[in-house]
Amino acid sequence: MREISVSKEVLILGSGIGGTRVSLNLSSSGLKVHLLERKPAVSCLELKDKVKQNKDINLITSGKLVNLKGQVGNFEVKILKENEEVNLKVGAIVIAEKPNFKFIKDDFGIDLSDNIITQSQLQRILNPEGKKRRDILNIARETPDNICFILSNASQEGRASTVFCLKNSLILRKKLGSEVYVLCKDLKVAGDGIEKIYRETRDSGVVFLKYKSIPEFTLDKDNPNLIIEDYYLNKKISLPFDLLILDERILPDENFKELSSILKVDLDERGFTQSENINLYPVNSNRKGIFFIENHDTDLYLDDILEEAQLIVEDIFCLLSKGKIIVEEKVSLDAGKCALCLTCVRSCPHKAIEPGFDKEADKKCAVIFPEACFGCGICAGLCPAKAINMVE
Amino acid sequence: MNKIYVFYCENAKEIETANNNIKFVKLPCSGRLDEIMILKAFEDGAEGVIVLACYEGACKYLSGNIKAQKRIEYTKKILKGVGIEDKRLEMHYLQANQDEKFKEILKNFKKTVSE
């Protein structure tokens, strides 16, 4: 058992609601935060000012992560900001970069237009702080009488599009008094308060129609219609609409692959950063000291994001607040036998092993970092030189 | 006395049942398993070896159970070369509260190896 000193600074990648919330809470707990954002401005408009005014948050905009070395407590990070290198030493890293909302034409078979828009476009219009202000009345030529939302198969995989749809349909119903229809498959309301929103939306007069398959469309300029095969009536109904709002698929951001290789964290089969392994979910990655928030589609639901932010803040605080941690060696490596074949370095699921140098044996060999090691013994099972053993 | 060896991942099964004919070996993860452990069991006269691992996707250390499966496939191949049949080495997936399933597995295995 020994003590290692750790940095009391934290790096947050991404300034959406998740990243900014974690930054604010961590800084108020006494840790120094570096908030890195690729774009020139903070993404989360609500908390932008709070972040800028906070003296314990070092905001780095127009910057990106280019290299990472080291393990939890002592990560050495290299950032590129407008062609200048910034080197930092941090104790923990939080990946708070958001995935992408993408409209996939094949999901519906029609193109977007003035009166056929996506959930994101609607979100930007309804958002009072949105820079591009477009009056909703400009979308249709007059107040839309009939507004239809369609929830596609994408909504079956996560809750984000369902929640956005329920909230926005309620807003439009209340704001404009139009007839609002939500066409959906199964409505999944598992989550804090979602069922309440659903009931409120229904009570306001929004009509929910369950379909058997994605509706067909007849898109006459003056009389656009959709034809839905109603699940219960077993009949095809023609529904005219003045405004049609379609949901989007949530896809991994193209930056995830690069981040995954720099930080040596796993991506799941779909390319998202977050693992669904019950032992890690919802905020832990395969590496100690590297956390996720807001990368996974089901957790773009705000209440979940805030809950996860709290989990991460607590974990990081416990880890770094004392400036030192006590580590226990769970495996031992005999440097004399090590041939540096790199089998353990490649196979360690937690990336806790690196090629290095053993001072006592005066030899280059694999080095297992106890602060990052989980003690699973996978390396011990594989080592061809039998150089690694579990410490009893 | 011919024993049955049970190598178990401590996350897959927690309770060792007292039994003279079974030798339990606890591992931090099924991924810790290596071929020599299984060979030594047969050298000691084991009738058969059962390996218990966590279900796919539930490994506490992410890929341990996958590594264990590959080790066992390889071990089966080399055991064949010394006349120890495929049926004497089995891998099963379990979680900690599945005592009944383990009892079934053990019962069936005892039957298989004594045929």
Place this chain on the structure above:
Amino acid sequence: MVVAEQKDFEEIKNMVFPHKKILVVGCGTCVTICFAGGEKEVGILSALLRIAAKKEKHELKIVEATIERQCDKEFVEELKDKLDGIEAILSLGCGAGVQTIAETFTNIPIYPGVNTKFVGRVEEQGVWSERCTGCGDCLLDKTGGICPIARCAKSLLNGPCGGSKNGKCEINPDIDCAWQLIYDRLKELGQLDKLEEIIPIKDWSTSRDGGPRKIVREDLKL
């Protein structure tokens, strides 16, 4: 590094079974890295031999050892304390290792436990492939860093044969045509003009064909 593969168990068994006490010795460098003859493989093979011996009611005692390198006599000499009663040595080292042991302990029969295959690289964990045949006169500067001697089935020196199809060799669709690789690489390097230089008939005397080779550095001798 040198890449080797363990021999079939039956073959090894037949070599050692006439004896009652043997030393199985592994090597801590190349064969450890390619999982053919390191300490782990020594343990596995010894256990298998003991199980087989018991089954066939054959008396066999095995002493296990692994040394840092089998091609240096200082390391091989470390084995002398383990030779009490040893009737034969089974080495899991490459051909050079087996022979160093044979030259050091001349009165004990020595058997090879692995087949030494090639000098190659690690493509990924668990995959090793041939890159160098030790021809003694390296021409990698002319071919963009890709060796036609080792990687072309016919060791051609001036372009592919008619059997090159879709970038693959005619003898095996899994093998890349070396000259396709060379062409692609030289194109990437902007050195396609090198292909216009004719590489003359190879002088194979620098290779094994000239007899067993030796390098002597008088300045380094003690």
